[in-house]
Amino acid sequence: MKCSQCESPATVHLTEIIDGKTKKIDLCESCAKEKGVTDPSGFALADLLLGLGASSEIESSGEGKQLVCGACGFTQADFKKSGRLGCPECYSTFADPLEAMLKQMHKDTLHRGKVPAHLKEQRERGMKRADLQMQLEESIKAENYELAAQIRDQLKQFAVSTASRPKE
Amino acid sequence: MKMELNEFLISAEEFGQRTGPHDAIVLSSRVRLARNIVGIPFPGRADRESKQRVLETVQPAVESLPEMKSHFSGAMADLKAVEKQILMERHLISREHAAKGAGSGIVLNRDETLCVMVNEEDHLRIQSIRPGLQLKQVWQRIDKFDSELEAKIGYAFSDKLGYLTACPTNLGTGIRVSAMLHLPGLVLNEQVNQIIQAVNKLGHTVRGFYGEGTEALGHIFQVSNQMTLGETEAEIVERINKVVLQIVEHEATARRTLLEKKPNELFNHVGRALGVTAHAHIISSKEAMNLLSLLRLGISMNLMPGLERSSLDELFLLIQPAHLQQTCGEKLASEQRDLVRAGLLRKRMKGVKGVKPPPEPSDA
Numbered sequence: 001m002k003c004s005q006c007e008s009p010a011t012v013h014l015t016e017i018i019d020g021k022t023k024k025i026d027l028c029e030s031c032a033k034e035k036g037v038t039d040p041s042g043f044a045l046a047d048l049l050l051g052l053g054a055s056s057e058i059e060s061s062g063e064g065k066q067l068v069c070g071a072c073g074f075t076q077a078d079f080k081k082s083g084r085l086g087c088p089e090c091y092s093t094f095a096d097p098l099e100a101m102l103k104q105m106h107k108d109t110l111h112r113g114k115v116p117a118h119l120k121e122q123r124e125r126g127m128k129r130a131d132l133q134m135q136l137e138e139s140i141k142a143e144n145y146e147l148a149a150q151i152r153d154q155l156k157q158f159a160v161s162t163a164s165r166p167k168e
Numbered sequence: 169m170k171m172e173l174n175e176f177l178i179s180a181e182e183f184g185q186r187t188g189p190h191d192a193i194v195l196s197s198r199v200r201l202a203r204n205i206v207g208i209p210f211p212g213r214a215d216r217e218s219k220q221r222v223l224e225t226v227q228p229a230v231e232s233l234p235e236m237k238s239h240f241s242g243a244m245a246d247l248k249a250v251e252k253q254i255l256m257e258r259h260l261i262s263r264e265h266a267a268k269g270a271g272s273g274i275v276l277n278r279d280e281t282l283c284v285m286v287n288e289e290d291h292l293r294i295q296s297i298r299p300g301l302q303l304k305q306v307w308q309r310i311d312k313f314d315s316e317l318e319a320k321i322g323y324a325f326s327d328k329l330g331y332l333t334a335c336p337t338n339l340g341t342g343i344r345v346s347a348m349l350h351l352p353g354l355v356l357n358e359q360v361n362q363i364i365q366a367v368n369k370l371g372h373t374v375r376g377f378y379g380e381g382t383e384a385l386g387h388i389f390q391v392s393n394q395m396t397l398g399e400t401e402a403e404i405v406e407r408i409n410k411v412v413l414q415i416v417e418h419e420a421t422a423r424r425t426l427l428e429k430k431p432n433e434l435f436n437h438v439g440r441a442l443g444v445t446a447h448a449h450i451i452s453s454k455e456a457m458n459l460l461s462l463l464r465l466g467i468s469m470n471l472m473p474g475l476e477r478s479s480l481d482e483l484f485l486l487i488q489p490a491h492l493q494q495t496c497g498e499k500l501a502s503e504q505r506d507l508v509r510a511g512l513l514r515k516r517m518k519g520v521k522g523v524k525p526p527p528e529p530s531d532a
Contacts, residue, residue, distance in 0.1 A: 072209045084289075086213040088204055088324035088332040091339075098336060102329075105337060108398025111330030113341035114311070116318045123327055 003028035069093040129158055173251045174494060176240040178280055183258070184482030188300015192468040192477075193416045195348040195388065196259070197303045199310050199405070200295035202333045202342035203317075204324040210334035211272070211287040219271030219287050226286045229320040230275040235313055238278040244268045250499070253490035259297065259348075261285055282313065289334050290342075292321075301412060303345055307405045330397065340397030345408045349415060352387040352465040353422030356437065360389075363415060367391060372411060386457035386484070387465075391415065423469060431525065438466035439523045446517035451510040456487045471523050483516060 003010045003026060010026035067076045070093065074086025079094060091098065102109045115123055132155050139148040188194070204210060205225070208218055223243065231241055244252065244265070252266040261274060265288045272287040285293040294317070296310040324332040330340035338344070354360040364374045375390045391412060393404050426434045441462035444451070451459075464480045466472040485491055487509050493500050496508060 071207075072213055074213060082212070084212055084334045085210065085336070087209040088206060088326075091326060091329055091332050102336060102339065102397060106340065106395045106397035110328060110398060111326070111340045112398060113330055113343070113400045114314075115330075116323055116325055117315065118318075119325060119327075126327065 001026050067093055067097075125158070129155070132158070171240060173240060173242065173247065173254070176276070177254070177258075180482045180485040180491060181478075183280075183485055184478040184480070186299040186481075188298060188302055190416050191300040193350055193419050194301040194412065195350055196297050196299055197301055197306050198259070198295060198297040198344075198346050198348070199303065199306045200293055200344045200346075201310060201314055202290040202331065202338045202344075203292040203294065203314070203321075204332055204334070205291050206322045206324040208291065210290060212289065212334055214271075214287075216271055222291050223271055223273050223286050226284070226292060226321065227273055227275060229317060230284045232320070233313065233316050235282055235309075235316075236275060236277050239275055241275045242273060243270075244272040244274070245270045250490050250493055254494060257485065257488040257490055260295075262288060262293075264288060265293075282310075290338070292317075301347060301409070301416070303347065303405050303409045303412070307345070307401060311401070337394075338396050341399070341401050341404065343396055343401050343404055344392050345405050346390050346392035347408065347412045349389050349391060349412070349419070350387060350461065350464065351389055351415070351419050351422075352461050353419050353426060354415075355387045356426060356434070357422045359418070359422060363418060364389070367411060367415070370407075370411060371395060372408065385454055386461040388461070423465070427469060427526075434469075435471065435523045435525060437462050438471055441466070442472075442517065442520060442522060445513040446520065447514065448510045449514075450506045451513065452506055453487055453489060453509065456509055456513065457484065460484055460487070466523065470526055473521065473524055475520050479516065483513070486512060 001010045002008070006028060008028035008030070010028055068074070069086055069090045071089035072087035074090050074093070076094070076097070079085060079090075079097075085091065085094065099109065132151055136148055136151040136155065139145075139151060188197070205222060208214065208222060211219060211222075214222070227241055230236055231239055247255075252261070255261045255274070255276075256263060256266045258280065260276060260280060260283045262285070265272065265274075265285045268287065272285070274286065275284045277283070281298055282294075282296050285295075294310060294314060296306045296313070298306050326332055331342040333339050333342050351360055351363075354363055367374050371394055373390075373392050373394050375392070376385065376388070391408065393408055396404075441459040445456070445459050445463065460480060460483055463472065463475065464477065464484075467475055467477050467480060486495060489502075489505055492505050492508055492512070495512075500508060
């Protein structure tokens with residue numbers, strides 16, 4: 001059996017049970033030591049599931065106070081222990097500790113894939129609006145006030161058409 | 169009347185007869201999407217009641233879609249252990265899902281190409297599978313299915329982060345694109361580790377036959393994407409497709425090299441595989457898979473006249489523990505299974521002629 005972190009033969013076999021779910025992990029001597037597996041109490045599955053340093057990332061954020069999800073009661077400690085989140089709302093609650101982690105884990109931290117059809121229009125409008133806002137700031141910075149005025153008009157139009165849209 | 173699972177499932181024979189592009193090397197193409205319902209805790213956090221509510225919402229919604237016109241739908245709690253294992257052996261559900269009880273369920277379509285797991289790690293795990301290399305077609309199909317479903321179920325979705333999933337590793341697209349590859353040529357040529365390392369370097373994952381943390385039984389490897397956020401689904405599909413095509417090419421070269429450079433070694437492997445499967449009286453599923461893999465290699469290289477790939481693929485399924493027990497109609501202990509398995513193989517290999525080397529190419 002090989003170490004799940006490197007190619008060396010695994011000598012440390014760890015089983016952790018969280019919410020009745022069994023997770024097995026195989027590590028070699030040096031990776032085990034590096035992760036503090038020799039001291040099981042100090043070991044977090046988050047590190048293995050989400051990458052090195054994930055658990056300390058989770059711990060250090062929130063400025064010392066324990067983050068708790070208002071929707072499902074999931075805590076920072078739960079997150080650290082399981083490497084998973086409690087509910088969709090948790091992504092807002094734990095946005096800070098997640099940010100750096102997602103950067104490491106994925107190609108980017110912004111979703112570029114599929115969008116549910118009923119959100120598509122809304123999303124496109126939001127993106128266009130953000131785009132105009134940026135152009136506006138740039139044109140002001142460049143002291144191009146004529147362009148800035150034009151963009152401001154477009155943004156105003158935008159606000160009007162959004163407000164007049166019937167609610168679904 | 170509700171249909172029993174074993175009446176619904178297609179036969180192993182039919183299973184083996186399915187074909188697809190590059191199927192001498194690519195066993196199957198699969199895409200799965202992770203989806204959750206807005207405002208409800210993920211299954212790992214949800215209490216029994218809310219899991220049950222999810223199941224009761226999702227199952228009828230899925231069943232009502234045109235692709236599910238004929239379907240099997242059930243709660244994991246109502247399925248027997250052997251039935252769950254059969255689903256797992258067909259790669260229709262994960263090992264984790266097979267372990268689930270109350271509050272979890274599945275919906276499966278007629279030809280076993282579309283399956284929805286309810287309350288696995290996420291509320292929905294939608295997956296589509298087809299034989300051979302058809303990743304793009306599989307993605308298009310599951311995309312359509314998912315769009316139809318999204319009209320009925322309010323998915324948890326964030327503008328910035330995309331589809332919200334229980335584990336941040338699936339966040340964004342929630343997509344896992346994977347291909348099951350049969351690579352005996354690369355294994356025998358001792359090149360498979362190089363390939364695995366190269367694929368890993370590209371940020372993809374290589375796993376064994378039954379997914380995460382399993383061995384590469386029968387020289388079968390699974391290649392899949394790891395990153396799910398920051399790219400479109402089409403880009404991910406395209407990349408895995410490219411990687412798979414490259415591995416297919418390497419495997420084809422490895423098989424040719426074996427035939428040209430080490431023909432005796434190759435004939436020996438295949439011939440011994442036939443000898444053991446045709447005459448053994450006790451055989452484990454692990455040994456059987458490795459031998460059938462070598463026979464499958466022999467068939468792909470036209471060394472085994474009289475033995476069809478379809479019947480080999482059928483046997484691959486029939487020798488698995490749960491399928492074996494289903495065929496026998498009774499629960500068998502491991503030692504009994506090894507006897508029955510050997511008996512089945514002896515029967516099927518009876519009369520199969522030995523390795524016939526292809527004619528030497530003439531220099532004329």
